[in-house]
Amino acid sequence: MAASVETREQVRQATEEYRFGFSTDVESEFAPLGLNEEVIRFISAKKNDPKWLLDWRLKAYGIWLEQEEPTWALVEYPEIDYQGIYYYAAPKSVEGPDSLDEIDPEILRTYEKLGIPLREQEVLAGVKGAPKIAVDAVFDSVSVATTFRKELESAGVIFMPISEAVQAHPELVRKYLGSVVPMRDNFFATLNAAVFSDGTFVYIPKGVRCPMELSTYFRINAQNTGQFERTLIIAEEGSYVSYLEGCTAPMRDENQLHAAVVELIVMDDAEIKYSTVQNWYPGDKNGKGGIYNFVTKRGLCQGRNSKISWTQVETGSAITWKYPSCVLKGENSVGEFYSVAVTNNFQQADTGTKMIHIGKGSRSTIISKGISTGHSSNSYRGLVRVLAGADNVRNFTQCDSLLLSDQCSANTVPYIEVSNPTAQIEHEATTSRISDDQLFYCLQRGLSEEDAVALIVNGFCREVMKQLPMEFAVEAQKLLGISLEGSVG
């Protein structure tokens, strides 16, 4: 009996290391394969774009054709065939569903399996006193459901798919789209500007503290399809919002491209707390398959005393290329970046942040925790720039790397550019291993080796994990354990 339990446990671990690897069988509509002006017009027509947006896309496409793919990151991958990707895939049944009943039940089941509540009563029926979380669910290229919109509306908060916001609030979208990440910012951001199909739009009016956590769950399902979403969040004077995104994808042998853009704008005395739990399919043990995650995230602290806090827990993707950044323009504005990046097997991560200090008295904190095992590569890349006019800037950076295997690598690449003598910049970096003494101490107290590693790693990441909203911190902790399964011994 014991043996069969053990065998089942082994099988479970072998097959379920990535627990979201299933795919959903739905009929989808695709854009023609590859990328050209016609495909962009196709996507634009599907989205019922106004003319200005079509023109914007076409302009971006023209720029993109002239751009070169960046090669400076410490990641290696075979050349991406941009003509071998579908740039748009949408489940046939969801074009403008009025209620959940109109959504393909297969899709609803997908979100059920992922543990994401799309029915508001499911949230309410949960644990008594559990905080409400509004969800926007993006499936391949389209948003399939957005919950709690009415309740949010009554607080003045706009929370809707960006494709809808283009129709309903064109003045806001037009004003801010591309204002923080310009369309020609970089190769992947420009590509996104040309082909983005959906994403989330959030607007918090002056003085409003958003009454619940907002979240978006991104799911790539269709084969050979890229996901190009765009998120735009605007926090007006004195407002506050906490936003979380989660990402998963099926296990597929070929690599899939995800090139998203996130723009945040924060006015006087306002704050956006942006948390990410990134768990795209990382590829198999031999490095086959997995998501290429090339993402541009940037926030503008426009106002005085404005604040942006990025927290990310990155466990998935074959390649992560991502630098959530803050442009600290407002006087006394605050930028924070808390990151845990885990790489296993053949995963490669090149991630970090940019803190651009423009405003006087602006402050930033960077805490990065990299954990590498298997044959993976994990790099922190960060820039702290202080402009000449920015007096009395402070930055504190701490980059810690934990190595769990002999074949993995960790790199720290900090860039510091200071043009004002009053700036105080601190940088600390460490690299360590789990010591045999720590491991034995835990084992002697009864923990299995895997539990011991998970506990020690969670301790290593605690400063970052405690930044996550409570309801997600537990999930993220479990995720760390799962990502490291079989990594020691």
Next chain:
Amino acid sequence: MSGNNKAMLVVKGLHARVGDVEILKGIDLEIGAGETHAIMGPNGAGKSTLANVLCGRPGYEITAGEVSLNGKDLLALAPHERAGEGLFLGFQYPVEIPGVSNMNFLRTALNSLKKYRGEEEMDAASFLKMLRAAAADLKMAPEMLKRAVNQDFSGGEKKRNEMLQMAVLDPIMAVLDETDSGLDIDALKIVADGINAFRGPEKAVLLITHYQRLLDYVVPDQVHVMIDGRIVRSGDKELAKELEEKGYAEVA
């Protein structure tokens, strides 16, 4: 060598080496239920090696011998399984685990042990109550429970923390490796109280110590003298006093 009690820990002809160096050269030891034994000996005699080998610390090669706890072959078990069988090691140098609170560590450990034994896990509220009571017995400030395991603890605090772990995890056999070293007299009394509170008819304790000092507070049933990987003499508590007066060379 044991008294009249049912044997709990039985060590027979144990030989162990590190690399080419033989450190344990045939240890025989039997500790019965309810008994407390002390092993004394000079530096380098192999006392800590014995403690580590009993608990399955990697880095030692066992070349001969047997070890059993309540009849269970310990040498066949992984370190965490030995803990599951009720074996506890009080570390000479307790290890720091940054970012993991004492409370979280102990709860994870206790529930791991319960899982191994097929028992139900303890819920957070009952655990907290039990933990607070155990900490109060050891005169530990409640804030020590929230701090990271052993991080920035003084030497005395670390040893007291080992006693807290022993009280909470409630093993049947405790091996305490120089738990008395580095303690001032007040801390020594508290640690000794912790050991005495742990003792009971179903428990056994093996104290490893340099000095007779601890044995004034925790009176052993038997004292063994270990020199160069062997137990060279055994006796009652008077042997410890004799050692203190005459030194190891003469007693052996």
